[in-house]
Amino acid sequence: MRWMCRRRARQMEEVEALSSIYGDEWCAVDEASRIFCIKISNDTEETKLTACLQIILPPDYPSAAPPIYQINAAWLRGSERVQLANSLEDLYVEHAGESILYMWVEKIREFLLEKAQDSATVREGDPHRGGGSGRRRRAGLCGPRVERGGCATFPGTRKRMYPDVDEEVPPIKHGGCITDRRSTFQSHLAPVVAPRQVKTVLERLYDNKKIASATHNIYAYRIYCEDKNSFLQDCEDDGETAAGGRLLHLLQILDVRNVLVVVSRWYGGILLGPDRFKHINNCARSILVEEGYTASSDDVAKSAGKAKRLKGKKTK
Numbered sequence: 001m002r003w004m005c006r007r008r009a010r011q012m013e014e015v016e017a018l019s020s021i022y023g024d025e026w027c028a029v030d031e032a033s034r035i036f037c038i039k040i041s042n043d044t045e046e047t048k049l050t051a052c053l054q055i056i057l058p059p060d061y062p063s064a065a066p067p068i069y070q071i072n073a074a075w076l077r078g079s080e081r082v083q084l085a086n087s088l089e090d091l092y093v094e095h096a097g098e099s100i101l102y103m104w105v106e107k108i109r110e111f112l113l114e115k116a117q118d119s120a121t122v123r124e125g126d127p128h129r130g131g132g133s134g135r136r137r138r139a140g141l142c143g144p145r146v147e148r149g150g151c152a153t154f155p156g157t158r159k160r161m162y163p164d165v166d167e168e169v170p171p172i173k174h175g176g177c178i179t180d181r182r183s184t185f186q187s188h189l190a191p192v193v194a195p196r197q198v199k200t201v202l203e204r205l206y207d208n209k210k211i212a213s214a215t216h217n218i219y220a221y222r223i224y225c226e227d228k229n230s231f232l233q234d235c236e237d238d239g240e241t242a243a244g245g246r247l248l249h250l251l252q253i254l255d256v257r258n259v260l261v262v263v264s265r266w267y268g269g270i271l272l273g274p275d276r277f278k279h280i281n282n283c284a285r286s287i288l289v290e291e292g293y294t295a296s297s298d299d300v301a302k303s304a305g306k307a308k309r310l311k312g313k314k315t316k
Helices: 002-025 079-092 101-124 195-207 244-253 274-292 297-314
Strands: 027-030 035-039 050-056 069-070 144-149 174-179 183-191 216-225 230-236 259-266
Touching: 002 027, 002 035, 002 101, 002 244, 002 274, 035 101, 050 101, 069 079, 069 274, 079 101, 174 274, 183 195, 183 274, 195 216, 195 259, 230 244, 244 259, 244 274, 259 274
Parallel strands: none
Antiparallel strands: 027 035, 035 050, 050 069, 144 174, 174 183, 183 259, 216 230, 216 259
């Protein structure tokens, strides 16, 4: 029974992270039955291709069973469908026991981009032609308004020396605010390469009375250790039960490194239920994109297209 609860919790964390990443493109068909779908496009203007990935999360996913899935696309037939299915299955085998839905979505997006480029090549007769310019997608906040006023504002980063750390505090960036039913959420971000920097950044943030007065300051960080080829990572709920773990899960899915993200919440007196986790992840996701730690959907597609073109040139 305990294992079932843990698997269920991992599924919930992954779903919340994907909802934050993909916004309106992600849809819960039947939450109780764990059925979801996501609309995926190649984000190119010349040859627009779209697919819908419908998934069912079995009780044993992700530790012992893959998602049950179906890809709906009128243009996807025969050998192409088999090729795409094989690539998804290879990803699952390679990352057995891990959360793999994000990797599946981006693999399908890469497949769409490659097909669009092939179609453009046939149509234009130009072997070096790519798939056109990208279209930026911005995920909505699904209801609550984004406000710039009423949140903590900060002067430029100042140097602060500590007797045990011969370095300045890493630069701290601050995101916009999300306000929903009088609760306000704001994200903060700093580059970190050692746990001691996490401590100094948190101390600097808590020096600000507005942040120190927040009901919760949830944080998570990931630091990549090149010598060990592993990650040093941790998180803190600060009284918002399970919020830190969900935030860390978002950082893991996005595969960001050497960064600390803090989300402050000022409670407004009205319970938000699960929406509070959505707002925390949306705040974190927004500032990570703004500061260049992860790509928006069209950036991922364009990166995949660039890699495809470079690979094609090398083989000629």
